[in-house]
Amino acid sequence: MTASAPQDILLAEPRGFCAGVDRAIEIVERALQKFGAPIYVRHEIVHNTYVVNDLKAKGAIFIEALDDVPAGATLIFSAHGVSRAVQLEAAARGFQVFDATCPLVSKVHVEVAKLHKEGYEFIMIGHKGHPEVEGTMGQLEGGIHLVESVLDVARINPAQTDKLAVVTQTTLSVDDAADIAAAIKARFPKVREPKQQDICYATQNRQDAVKVMSPLVDVVIVVGSPTSSNSRRLREVARKLGTESHMVDGPDELQAQWFEGRQHVGLTAGASAPDILVRQVIDRIKALGAVSVRKMAGTPETVKFPLPKGLRLKDTEDLG
Structure with a gap:
């Protein structure tokens, strides 16, 4: 070594x-x-x-x-x-x-339907073309204005400003969403903010972990596919903290030069990346010289969502 x-x-x-x-x-x-x-x-x-x-x-x-x-x-x-x-x-x-x-996305859909009945228009913070954004905006035939940046906030023209509500894509950067939400509040002081932050608990927990980890390492590797919004946000979080960061779909995409002169490697994975890929990436980094793996202390996650009727265990257990 x-x-x-x-x-x-x-x-x-x-x-x-x-x-x-x-x-x-x-x-x-x-x-x-x-x-x-x-x-x-x-x-x-x-x-x-x-x-x-x-x-x-x-x-x-x-x-x-x-x-x-x-x-x-x-x-x-x-x-x-x-x-x-x-x-x-x-x-x-x-x-x-x-x-x-x-279910956390469905919660946003339910809120949109409820407030729409009360006469609200909506400002959605999200990325144009992302399927979650298309699904949420498609809950109504109109009345949802998409903003992707602080600059976008100045460009939207709702029909009225007395009843405006903010919703967000669940997989955004917590910090970026907060900046855009602040700009919306500054332009539309009466705007109704979400009862709870729409950014999902898992997205927030993973971003918080990267914030803690980034100053402790020389480079951060994020396991996730290019289409994964929450994985891309993890890479961005590390880079904003000044730590070099790369995203890989699997171990074959790792490049040896990323690790030259960098003794401490941080490793995380987006919410849609399976653990088998993390293990394969660890093996590849070990092959490049790493001799130890440490796990951070972090927020435990115990959330579990029920399956739809017709697919629960009692519905399928007779199949073995």
């Missing part, structure tokens, strides 16, 4: 799968077990290449348009949620539908 090789790996805690991702993957696996392949899934069930490929191998077929789903098929909505139009089209076509939308 050379003096410039990595010496130790500091594992962020918590990292990897959250309760919503666990639930979404289990919904697909239970449906395959109960009904057999193929099972159709609208959009990637979660944004992770390894997970999607694993479920494809088991018989899941991922589609974007409901035209690609044959009559009588079983259809699952991804963890990101879908618009009302997609829900209504699926019902009209008679598919057997299981909704794997994360």
Whole structure:
């Protein structure tokens, strides 16, 4: 081992799968077990290449348009949620539908529907084109204004300002969302803020862990797919703290030069990245010279979301 090789790996805690991702993957696996392949899934069930490929191998077929789903098929909505139009089209076509939308995203949808009935318009903080944003904005036919930055806040023109409410994409950077929310409050002082922060507990916990870890290491590696918003935010959090950070979909993407002269490596994983990839990345960094792995103290996560009716254990246990 050379003096410039990595010496130790500091594992962020918590990292990897959250309760919503666990639930979404289990919904697909239970449906395959109960009904057999193929099972159709609208959009990637979660944004992770390894997970999607694993479920494809088991018989899941991922589609974007409901035209690609044959009559009588079983259809699952991804963890990101879908618009009302997609829900209504699926019902009209008679598919057997299981909704794997994360309950924390569903909470935002319920709040939008409730406040809409009270005459509210909405400002949504999120990334244009992300399926979660499309699903939330698609709960209404209009009246939701998307902002991606502080600058966007000056450009929106709601029909009225007496009844405005803010909602956010759940996988944003906590700090970025706070800056945009402050700009909204400054322009629209009467705006209704969320009862609780819409950023999900798992996103916040993983970002908090990276904030603690970054000053203790020379480089941060984030395990996550390029399509994963919450994984990209983890890389950004480390970089904003001045720590070099790289995101990889798996061990093959690690580059030896990232570790030259950097003895202390921080390692975390986005909420849709499985632990098997973290273990493979650890093995690869060890092959480059690291000799120890330490785990940070962190916020324990005990949240578990129930499965939909028809896929709970009592519904499938007779299948072995």
